[in-house]
Amino acid sequence: MDSFLIKGGVPLHGEISISGSKNAVLPIMAATLLTGDPCVIRHVPDLSDVRFMGRILESLGAEVKFDGDTVTVHAAKVKGFGDYELIRKMRGSICILGPLLARLNQASVSLPGGCVIGTRPIDLHLKGLRALGAQLDISGGYINAKTRRLKGTTLFLGGRVGPTVLGTANIMMAATLADGITVIESAACEPEVTDLANFLVSMGARITGIGSPTLTITGVKTLHGTDHEVIPDRIEACTFLCAAAATHGEVLLHGARPEHFAAVLDKLREAGVKVERKAGALLVKACRTLKPTDVTTLPYSGFPTDVQAQFMALMCQARGISVITERIFESRFMHVSEMARLGAEISIEGPSAIVKGGRPLSGAPVMASDLRASAALVIAGLSATGSTQVNRIYHLDRGYERMESKLKKLGARIDRVDGE
Ligand code: UD1
Numbered sequence: 001m002d003s004f005l006i007k008g009g010v011p012l013h014g015e016i017s018i019s020g021s022k023n024a025v026l027p028i029m030a031a032t033l034l035t036g037d038p039c040v041i042r043h044v045p046d047l048s049d050v051r052f053m054g055r056i057l058e059s060l061g062a063e064v065k066f067d068g069d070t071v072t073v074h075a076a077k078v079k080g081f082g083d084y085e086l087i088r089k090m091r092g093s094i095c096i097l098g099p100l101l102a103r104l105n106q107a108s109v110s111l112p113g114g115c116v117i118g119t120r121p122i123d124l125h126l127k128g129l130r131a132l133g134a135q136l137d138i139s140g141g142y143i144n145a146k147t148r149r150l151k152g153t154t155l156f157l158g159g160r161v162g163p164t165v166l167g168t169a170n171i172m173m174a175a176t177l178a179d180g181i182t183v184i185e186s187a188a189c190e191p192e193v194t195d196l197a198n199f200l201v202s203m204g205a206r207i208t209g210i211g212s213p214t215l216t217i218t219g220v221k222t223l224h225g226t227d228h229e230v231i232p233d234r235i236e237a238c239t240f241l242c243a244a245a246a247t248h249g250e251v252l253l254h255g256a257r258p259e260h261f262a263a264v265l266d267k268l269r270e271a272g273v274k275v276e277r278k279a280g281a282l283l284v285k286a287c288r289t290l291k292p293t294d295v296t297t298l299p300y301s302g303f304p305t306d307v308q309a310q311f312m313a314l315m316c317q318a319r320g321i322s323v324i325t326e327r328i329f330e331s332r333f334m335h336v337s338e339m340a341r342l343g344a345e346i347s348i349e350g351p352s353a354i355v356k357g358g359r360p361l362s363g364a365p366v367m368a369s370d371l372r373a374s375a376a377l378v379i380a381g382l383s384a385t386g387s388t389q390v391n392r393i394y395h396l397d398r399g400y401e402r403m404e405s406k407l408k409k410l411g412a413r414i415d416r417v418d419g420e
Helices: 022-034 048-059 084-089 091-104 123-131 165-176 191-202 234-246 258-270 305-315 334-341 371-383 394-399 403-409
Strands: 003-007 013-017 038-042 063-067 070-074 106-110 135-139 142-146 154-156 181-185 206-208 214-218 227-229 250-254 274-278 281-285 320-325 345-349 352-357 365-367 387-391 413-417
Touching: 003 371, 013 403, 022 038, 022 048, 022 070, 022 091, 022 165, 022 191, 048 063, 048 070, 048 084, 048 091, 048 394, 084 091, 084 106, 091 106, 091 123, 091 142, 091 165, 123 135, 123 154, 123 165, 165 181, 165 191, 165 206, 165 214, 191 206, 191 227, 234 250, 234 258, 234 281, 234 305, 234 371, 258 274, 258 305, 305 320, 305 334, 305 352, 305 371, 334 345, 334 365, 334 371, 365 371, 371 387, 371 394, 371 403, 403 413
Parallel strands: 013 250, 038 227, 154 181, 365 387
Antiparallel strands: 003 387, 003 413, 038 070, 063 070, 106 142, 135 142, 181 214, 206 214, 250 281, 274 281, 320 352, 345 352
């Protein structure tokens, strides 16, 4: 397994471009199953999760072509029975269920695997599909779904902690080909859901309320092919903002959409980081002394759970106490014990992490546990003195396009070390 070897203490300086959004492109690729026409998707990041989704679509009978940052999917004929092992391995694959069911009236998809950040239930996906008239049963690790034809309805999709992102994607996709009108209340409003809705509309779907908690979908008989450019990855942008600030650097981000991460910008400014728009790009400039800042993760447009770990790495550099509260996933503090190896002082009390920042970090070998935790460890390593080896970076490769080359371009001393 590959690892990163980081020699920290170098402020990041320079400019980079933000890649296409991983969390937008995965459901968009699934949505191509709704039509027999070819769909062209542009600004696609080169990530292992994206290639993996490509293999899943191929296993269902679609033709998938990668050409630079463009992917063409042609699902002329599809079968409703996905490869068990492939689908089980990636949580995002659950969103093939809605499109398959809508197109074929039946589908069998393996239950997505667990994940270290929490139990990741799918009860809301199932509730939504049942409300549309699907009969579901779970046996032998498969979700078996069938229907005579999906029928529009009004349903409340909110859960314990609010809306579900992939659940909203799944039900919205299923409803595009259902008979009649579907109203999804408490729909997720994340920009990735909006991007998917815009993709579906460009295929001929009839959706109103896009970007709001109430989505109204009027079913149509068929959808057609389209050509779509994926939104930039707001989580990648926020990760580089935190890295620049934590190393007291100055970085210009091209292609980011700051309106997609206003809550993070607000907290960065509260911490004393200067972020300003400059000729269509976003310039981040750290001040010498960062201020401690409290953060609570929330559904969009609140502070994203996917930036919690990276912001914690930044708060390790702020003199004083920051309280970081995780409200979306119950076990999303796996990075805390690894950051402690670098000398960070963080204690966990229920859903909150109490960070005593401002003590210098020093390099050590650490183990990445999940995608965003890995990014946080890279930021901590970049801001520490000495060498940090971040092991198991295959997690990072799932969600960050060429992270080490982008960091190198900014002057970081970081190398990929090949593992066996
Ligand atoms: C997506 C993102 C992930 C992000 C998360 C929250 C992708 C591929 N992944 O994951 O990066 O961290 O949104 O912004 O887009 N829940 C239920 N029942 C369900 C579904 C979810 O109780 O059926 C709960 C979850 O346990 C969690 C909360 O709802 O507590 C939000 O999860 P959800 O929005 O569904 O996350 P994902 O869509 O899986």
